Amino acid sequence: xxxxxLAKEQPTxxxxxxxxLAWAEKQVAKYPDGKQASAIIPLLWCAQKQNAGWVSEPAxxxxxxxxDMAYIRVYEVATFYTMFNLAPLGKYHVQLxxxxxxxxxxxxxxxxxxxxxxxxxxxxxxxxxxxxxxxECLGAxxxxxxVQINDDYFEDLTKETLGAFLDDLRxxxxxxxxxxxxxxxxxPFGGPSTLTDPNLxxxxxxxxVDFAGRTAPSEGGSDASG
Amino acid sequence: MATLIVDDKxxxxxxxxxxxxxxxxxxxxxxxxxxxxRLSIAGNCRMCLVxxxxxPKPVASCAQQVRDLRPGRDGExxxxxxxxxxxxxxxxGVMEFLLINHPLDCPIxxxxxxxxxxxxxxxxxxxxxxxKENKRAVxxxxxxxxxxxxxxxxxxxxxxxxxxxxxxxxxxxxAIGRGEDMEIxxxxxKSLESELSGNVIDLCPVGALTxxxxxxxxxxxxxxxxxxxDAMDAVGSNIRVDCRGREVMRILPRLHEEINEEWIxxxxxxxxxxxxxxxxxxxxxxxxxxxxxxxxxxxxEMIASKIKSAKPERVxxxxxxxxxxxxxxxxxxxxxxxxxxxxxxxxxxxxxxxxQRANYLFNTTIQGLEDADAVLLVGxxxxxxxxxxxxRLRKLYLRAQARIGAIGPQTDLRYDVEWLGEGPxxxxxxxxxxxxxxxxxxxxxxxxxxxxxxxxxxxxGQAIMHLAAQAAAKFGVVSGASEDGDAGWNCLNVLHTAASxxxxxxxxxxxGDGGMTTHDMVSxxxxxxxxxxxxxxxxxxPLSRSASTFIVYQGSHGDRGASIADxxxxxxxxxxxxxxxxxxxxxxxxxxxxxxxxGEAKEDWxxxxxxxxxxxxxxxxxxxxxxxxxxLKANEIFASIDYAPxxxxxxxxxxxxxxxxxxxxxxxxxxxxRDFYLTNPIARASxxxxxxxxxxxxxxxxxxx
Numbered sequence: 017x018x019x020x021x022l023a024k025e026q027p028t029x030x031x032x033x034x035x036x037l038a039w040a041e042k043q044v045a046k047y048p049d050g051k052q053a054s055a056i057i058p059l060l061w062c063a064q065k066q067n068a069g070w071v072s073e074p075a076x077x078x079x080x081x082x083x084d085m086a087y088i089r090v091y092e093v094a095t096f097y098t099m100f101n102l103a104p105l106g107k108y109h110v111q112l113x114x115x116x117x118x119x120x121x122x123x124x125x126x127x128x129x130x131x132x133x134x135x136x137x138x139x140x141x142x143x144x145x146x147x148x149x150x151x152e153c154l155g156a157x158x159x160x161x162x163v164q165i166n167d168d169y170f171e172d173l174t175k176e177t178l179g180a181f182l183d184d185l186r187x188x189x190x191x192x193x194x195x196x197x198x199x200x201x202x203x204p205f206g207g208p209s210t211l212t213d214p215n216l217x218x219x220x221x222x223x224x225v226d227f228a229g230r231t232a233p234s235e236g237g238s239d240a241s242g
Numbered sequence: 243m244a245t246l247i248v249d250d251k252x253x254x255x256x257x258x259x260x261x262x263x264x265x266x267x268x269x270x271x272x273x274x275x276x277x278x279x280r281l282s283i284a285g286n287c288r289m290c291l292v293x294x295x296x297x298p299k300p301v302a303s304c305a306q307q308v309r310d311l312r313p314g315r316d317g318e319x320x321x322x323x324x325x326x327x328x329x330x331x332x333x334x335g336v337m338e339f340l341l342i343n344h345p346l347d348c349p350i351x352x353x354x355x356x357x358x359x360x361x362x363x364x365x366x367x368x369x370x371x372x373x374k375e376n377k378r379a380v381x382x383x384x385x386x387x388x389x390x391x392x393x394x395x396x397x398x399x400x401x402x403x404x405x406x407x408x409x410x411x412x413x414x415x416x417a418i419g420r421g422e423d424m425e426i427x428x429x430x431x432k433s434l435e436s437e438l439s440g441n442v443i444d445l446c447p448v449g450a451l452t453x454x455x456x457x458x459x460x461x462x463x464x465x466x467x468x469x470x471x472d473a474m475d476a477v478g479s480n481i482r483v484d485c486r487g488r489e490v491m492r493i494l495p496r497l498h499e500e501i502n503e504e505w506i507x508x509x510x511x512x513x514x515x516x517x518x519x520x521x522x523x524x525x526x527x528x529x530x531x532x533x534x535x536x537x538x539x540x541x542x543e544m545i546a547s548k549i550k551s552a553k554p555e556r557v558x559x560x561x562x563x564x565x566x567x568x569x570x571x572x573x574x575x576x577x578x579x580x581x582x583x584x585x586x587x588x589x590x591x592x593x594x595x596x597x598q599r600a601n602y603l604f605n606t607t608i609q610g611l612e613d614a615d616a617v618l619l620v621g622x623x624x625x626x627x628x629x630x631x632x633x634r635l636r637k638l639y640l641r642a643q644a645r646i647g648a649i650g651p652q653t654d655l656r657y658d659v660e661w662l663g664e665g666p667x668x669x670x671x672x673x674x675x676x677x678x679x680x681x682x683x684x685x686x687x688x689x690x691x692x693x694x695x696x697x698x699x700x701x702x703g704q705a706i707m708h709l710a711a712q713a714a715a716k717f718g719v720v721s722g723a724s725e726d727g728d729a730g731w732n733c734l735n736v737l738h739t740a741a742s743x744x745x746x747x748x749x750x751x752x753x754g755d756g757g758m759t760t761h762d763m764v765s766x767x768x769x770x771x772x773x774x775x776x777x778x779x780x781x782x783x784p785l786s787r788s789a790s791t792f793i794v795y796q797g798s799h800g801d802r803g804a805s806i807a808d809x810x811x812x813x814x815x816x817x818x819x820x821x822x823x824x825x826x827x828x829x830x831x832x833x834x835x836x837x838x839x840x841g842e843a844k845e846d847w848x849x850x851x852x853x854x855x856x857x858x859x860x861x862x863x864x865x866x867x868x869x870x871x872x873x874l875k876a877n878e879i880f881a882s883i884d885y886a887p888x889x890x891x892x893x894x895x896x897x898x899x900x901x902x903x904x905x906x907x908x909x910x911x912x913x914x915x916r917d918f919y920l921t922n923p924i925a926r927a928s929x930x931x932x933x934x935x936x937x938x939x940x941x942x943x944x945x946x947x
Contacts, residue, residue: 019423022430073430086413087429095418 020095022073023103030075036062044083052083056093059083060100069109069166070101098151106140106147108185111164115153118161125175126161133182145186158202159195168193244308247321257309261301261322262290264308270324273333273362275340275447276399277304280503281408287340287399289362291332295321300332330366337367343378343422344448345394352390353449355462359397380425385415386433387933388440388512389451396450398424402442409505410436411636411656426450433937436656437629437918440511444495444504453492455512455930460484460491468836469496471823472510473564473816474922476738477608477628478825479506483514483817483836490514490817490837500609500886501825507629508934509918509925516928520800522812523841533810538842541809542856545774548792549580549857552773558584558763561751562779562797563740564922566821566833568869569796569813569846570742570751571876572861573778576850579859583757587746589780590914591761592698594707594736596747599879599887600895603744603828605732606690607888608634616686618662618679619648620669620710621911622694625655626918627739628826632656645686647679650696650911664910666697666706673713683717691718692735695914700907707901710734715897722893730889734900738826739914739921741816742779745824748877767791777803778846779813781923796849798839801923811853812843815924819845820866822873827886830879 032040040059047054056079063075071094080090094100101109112130114123130148131137140147156162159171163178170181170193177196184191199205215221244257248268255264260283262272275287285305292303294311303322311320323329341363348354380393398417403426406415412435414428428434434442442451465484472479472493480496493514495506525541526533549557559577561570570587577585588594594602606614611634624632632655638644639657647660649668662668662679671677675684683689691714697706711734714720718733738744746752753759758766764783766772770790777783779797787793787806795807798815816823818839824830839845844852847869854861863869873880919935920926 019425020419086407086416088413088416088427091429092416092418096420 020098020102023070026073027067028074030063030067030072030078032063032078033066036066040082053085053089056083056085056090057097060090060094064100069105070103104140106134106145108146108165110134110146110148110182111151111154112148113152113154113156113160113162113164114150115157117153117157121160122174123161126163126173126178129175129178129182133179143186146182156202159199171195172197172199244311245319246308246311247319249322249324252319255308257307259308261292261294261303261306261308261311265292265303265322265324272303272324273366274304275358275362275397276401278401278404278445281401281404281445284400284404287397288336289333289340289366291329291336293323293326293328293332295323300328333366334368337363338371338373340397341367341371342373342375343394344397345377347395350458351392351395351449352452352457353395353446357449358447378422383425383427384431384433385428385451386439387930387937388454388508389434389443390454390457391451393425393427393450395448396426397448398426399447400426401445401447402426402451405442405445406434406436406439408640409441409633409636410438412436415442435938435941437507437509437625438505438633440508441495441505453512455515456492460486465491466836468817468834470817470836471831471833472506473741473823473833474507474509474513474925475628476741476743476826477501477630478741478823478829478831479510479630480831481506481510485837488837488840490517500607501827501829502630503633505630505633509921509931512930512934513924513928515930516799516924516926517815517817519929520923520927521840521843522798522800522804522810523839523843524812525842526804526807526810528808533804533807538852541811542853545792545794545809545853546856546858548774552792554581555584555756556771556773557582557776558758558766558772558774559776559778560585560589560760560763560780560783561587561742561746562589562777562781562803563742564798564816564924565742565746565779565846566816566819566823567742567745567749567873567880568819568821568866569778569850570746570749571869571873572847572850572854572863573776574749574751575861575872576854576857576859577776578754579854579861580857583754584763585751585757586753586760586763587743587749587751588760589740589782590695590699591759592695592703593759594698594703594747596750596752597899598891598895599748599828600732600734600891601900602736602738602747603887604631604692604735604737604826605888605892605895606735607827607886610731610888611635611638611690614638614686614688614690615644616682616689617644617646618672618683618689618691618713619646619650619659620691620693620706621650621697621913622648622692622737623650623653623655623696623913623915624692624694624737625653626913626915627694628737629918631737645682647682650694650913653913665908666702666709666906666911667908669697669706669709669713670906673709673716675716680713680717683713686717687719688731689718689733690735691733692737694737694911695739696911698736699914700911702904702906704902705904705906708903709901709906711897711900720889720892720895720897722889722891730892732889732892732895734897736826741823741825744826744828745822745830748824748828748879749873750876777807779803779923796846797923798843799923799927801926803923811849812839812841813846813849814839814843818843821845822870822880825886827888828879829886830881830883832883 043058044055064071076090080087134141134146134148162171172195181191243254253268265272272290274290276284285302290303291300294301383391403415407413468483472481479502480498482494484492497504527536636657647662652661672680714734719731721730723730772791774792777795781801781803793807794809795803796811817836820835821833919931925931
């Protein structure tokens with residue numbers, strides 16, 4: 017954490033696109049009358065998406081007026097949550113997890129890759145393609161180390177794979193999100209080691225059971241009250 | 243009531259008390275930073291930790307209620323300890339945390355000597371810290387010309403944030419960032435736009451928010467403190483004036499639950515630099531078209547010759563907004579002796595009569611407003627006319643117990659108001675019962691009607707007052723105390739804007755038989771039918787220099803009145819005399835001298851007394867005690883210091899006699915105060931007030947865009 021300030025250069029105005037506005041109105045409608053302010057976090061998030069990944073100062077005022085809040089209250093929320101970026105970013109925002117499990121599995125090496133290919137932490141690369149930041153745990157510890165690039169997780173990384181991914185992105189190719197070693201979600205390396213019995217998957221376990229001669233009620237049977 | 247044991251002492255307190263209040267009730271002292279009686283509970287400083295017997299860890303006593311405590315195992319009352327080693331260690335730990343990032347700049351800090359953090363670290367802290375790391379530094383924030391910030395000292399108690407949002411009603415201060423990087427600021431460092439912003443300085447328990455004009459000028463222990471009364475508006479806030487030598491260094495509020503609670507307005511607090519500039523410190527007479535210094539005798543002789551040669555009915559006197567009761571008494575008696583009926587204390591030009599006292603008072607009382615359930619504002623903008631009355635109305639609004647309607651041009655009052663109309667015809671509709679708000683007043687148990695000077699200083703002011711009284715008679719409650727213990731209620735209120743007004747009306751500083759009112763005197767002045775005009779601190783009149791009228795100006799500041807005068811008599815400002823003031827509730831209050839008037843200036847009643855000898859109409863009092871005695875003979879109300887009659891007079895209050903039935907004019911109300919910061923000669927002499935005025939004008943212009 018460090019002191020977060022608004023960007024020096026700000027656009028002159030902000031307003032939601034028609035689709036986003038419709039979406040925002042739906043969010044606001046979830047809350048009772050007079051409690052519209054509760055929708056501020058989803059709306060800030062939406063504003064951030066629309067504005068190339070950062071929340072501008074006019075956007076804060078726009079949302080404050082939309083939700084009938086004081087400007088300072090929106091400013092408080094936007095500066096409190098680090099998921100709201102207050103300054104322009106590169107096209108791809110690389111959020112690198114540096115918390116203990118990822119760190120133990122080589123996050124430091126990934127940082128070195130980012131420093132080499134993008135630049136110092138928190139800065140945007142010269143070509144405007146990347147910004148990398150170090151974040152706390154993103155909840156993918158089983159697949160450590162990992163980074164989040166815009167909306168996607170890239171897991172089981174090594175310095176080579178991350179380097180290749182960044183090169184791909186830079187040259188316009190889209191790397192496949194998920195595990196870089198090809199495992200499905202967070203199953204063990206080398207494939208599953210439990211629940212391997214094929215019978216588990218032939219639906220036999222789901223067949224009706226005969227309890228001492230009594231047949232279990234069939235589907236849609238008399239036990240409708242359930 | 244709940245029983246609990248605090249430090250082995252058994253006490254009974256209401257269940258909704260917090261543990262902190264219960265401990266105080268039991269006589270235990272609990273240190274605190276974020277907790278403040280008048281603000282919501284934040285519970286973030288942790289300084290008020292106490293030990294609740296049976297609880298696994300110390301409890302923040304400000305944030306837990308007594309009714310939430312569980313009894314002991316055998317049904318004995320819950321017990322709290324505030325003096326055990328556990329509590330001591332907890333406080334030391336909290337204090338160590340608070341001081342991690344707090345700079346050691348007490349020697350250059352304006353809060354030094356009256357700092358909660360300083361005092362409490364002496365009382366509850368330890369002598370050292372285990373933290374060797376660098377301290378965090380925070381950039382200064384701009385908060386306007388009144389509040390200076392040194393944000394590195396901030397301990398994030400958020401009192402200022404809560405004050406702005408809750409009491410002042412401007413959500414302008416907030417806490418951005420989080421954790422160690424949390425910072426208090428306004429949105430993009432805009433200046434605070436509240437008439438009450440200075441109170442955050444008193445609320446701040448450390449030196450993060452201090453007074454900008456007072457910065458680096460004095461230490462609290464070298465100041466002489468005088469408890470007196472404010473004269474900036476008709477509320478009569480209780481203040482403490484701090485002087486060093488003869489200079490007023492600062493003004494602070496004093497606690498008075500019935501008037502200002504513990505707040506004062508920015509004008510009251512920061513006016514003091516105006517007490518030093520533009521002062522009239524010696525008498526002047528106009529010779530060859532220019533005002534030239536002279537001796538007291540010369541000035542008096544000059545006036546005497548003019549008064550003696552004029553017919554009494556061509557002599558007039560008008561009292562201004564800041565004058566005290568004693569000086570009005572002396573001038574009234576002098577005019578009487580001279581045989582002139584032309585005197586008026588209603589400088590704003592209203593025709594309020596003093597036939598019944600309740601006629602011109604704020605009868606609900608300021609504290610009484612808290613019990614109201616419907617409020618009708620007529621031609622008043624309390625936000626600038628009496629910000630502390632407005633704060634009470636906001637309190638009412640926050641508790642959501644009253645509907646507040648207003649007649650007048652729309653303006654931001656810091657709470658939601660139903661704007662019913664702009665002119666007196668809306669009041670007519672309400673009085674007739676055809677307006678829907680009439681139903682609100684009818685169904686209310688304790689309605690309030692507040693008439694402002696915007697309604698009363700018009701030509702049809704008396705007709706409007708009559709209408710309001712009719713409405714009060716029809717829907718309102720005006721009743722004295724009843725046998726079932728009800729204290730009574732008087733819903734009809736006049737919100738004055740001048741500190742001197744009620745005192746003048748009590749005294750009868752009003753035209754005698756066939757005498758001229760302020761308005762008449764101004765027109766007589768303009769048509770050349772007035773020979774001598776005595777302005778007692780009256781600066782807000784539409785007058786210019788005239789060859790036909792000899793103008794005597796007595797006052798403290800070289801303002802509009804002095805610039806057109808032929809003789810200037812230098813008087814004392816409100817901080818420089820022992821004097822009585824009567825606030826808009828009719829509460830007589832005793833002001834005390836904090837400093838002496840500058841140069842040859844004198845107390846105002848004494849000037850009139852000295853003059854009386856020169857004009858051959860010697861007044862019979864030679865000392866303050868004697869004039870006070872004469873005052874009591876004139877009106878015994880002056881003996882009841884700090885008593886606001888409220889509903890006590892409601893039993894004999896004849897609503898039929900309020901105002902005068904007559905035609906009303908359909909034009910919208912115009913609020914009497916256009917610029918809150920520049921309403922009187924002292925404010926106009928103050929650099930700080932000029933700065934505030936310019937800023938607020940700028941903000942208004944921006945809002946209009």
